[in-house]
Amino acid sequence: MQEINSLISSFIKELDYEPILQMYERISTGKMLRSKLIMAIAGSSENAINLCAIVEMIHLASLLHDDVIDEADTRRGTPSINALYGTKDAVMLGDVLYSKAFSKLSGFAPEISNKISNAVAGLSVGELMDVRLGDGFSVDVEAYWRMIYLKTAILIEASAYSAAVLAGFDADKFGVYGKSLGLAFQIIDDVLDITQSSEVLGKPALNDFSEGKTTLPYIYLYERLGESDKERLKSLYKKSLSYDEVMWLKKVMRESGAINECVNRAKTLAAEALEAISEYKNEKLQSIIKNMIDREF
Incomplete structure (x- = not known):
């Protein structure tokens, strides 16, 4: 799981804009069910780990937008990104995660x-x-x-x-x-x-x-x-x-x-x-x- 999180961080660093990485690091990633599922089926090959990172970015993006829609102040017991940075930043961070995920997905x-x-x-x-x-x-x-x-x-x-x-x-x-x-x-x-x-x-x-x-x-x-x-x-x-x-x-x-x-x-x-x-x-x-x-x- 740590390898997947590190890979996502490296994807975000490619964007070369520190505030995005700072916001991402405040997200509570949860149990990462989808990654556990992928690795239980496909193992921990490079392709499998990359797929895990892509799916986790998509899932996190959906949660960011969900919290904005619900006006949620917390996510998994910690302050939500929209509570910390405002709805505009939360929406844009979700868009960044979606876009970067699709960029990496195009290689599959x-x-x-x-x-x-x-x-x-x-x-x-x-x-x-x-x-x-x-x-x-x-x-x-x-x-x-x-x-x-x-x-x-x-x-x-x-x-x-x-x-x-x-x-x-x-x-x-x-x-x-x-x-x-x-x-x-x-x-x-x-x-x-x-x-x-x-x-x-x-x-x-x-x-x-x-x-x-x-x-x-x-x-x-x-x-x-x-x-x-x-x-x-x-x-x-x-x-x-x-x-x-x-x-x-x-x-x-x-x-x-x-x-x-x-x-x-x-x-x-x-x-x-x-x-x-x-x-x-x-x-x-x-x-x-x-x-x-x-x-x-």
Whole structure:
């Protein structure tokens, strides 16, 4: 992971503008799931490491723009770039990372460069869908699935597919793994926003609901509530929640079974991911799934 971060820094240094590097070094890089996935499939060859750096730059760029759209002050428990430097710098840094990533991506075979490029276009559409769905409380589950596929899963899918191309494996099967992993990952993230404390999350608990995000637990919850509770749920949407309101939401989430249904849906997707690549018997990919699913919610 350190080698990947160093490579990204070297790419940015090629631009010969110190403020860009200074801002990049303030970004919290997170767990680098996509890089772990690429290396679990393709190893740590020079091409694989370069692909990791490209995908991480794309992912970081999307998060920078996401934080601007959400007016987020923190990212993974640390101040966001827009909070530190302002929205203009955050947007431009995202643009720099996107542009540099595409510059480096152009050196890869068309099968890989096209897959990653199309994923980035889809990612942007998913972000726009997320914003539009947040205009009002949405229970459109089909729109939710399409949105999280584009916003979250499509780049994970493209990463796994491209890594398989590098390794000479069946890329379509690894694409299925990546897509299913990405969908499950987003569902688990939706659940953790409700079940975990603010200290663990590095942001306020139930932040998704307060910010107007469309997430699966609330869709499932709405389907199970009586009419009066449905109205109460809608009235709390995009609102700064009081302690009593937070406790009510957590209570009805548990009692309704909405959380359990989300976790079970994620587990089904995880099983589909592993089935797609079962012939390869890749323990690292099995471990990625296991660490995501086998936990307390």
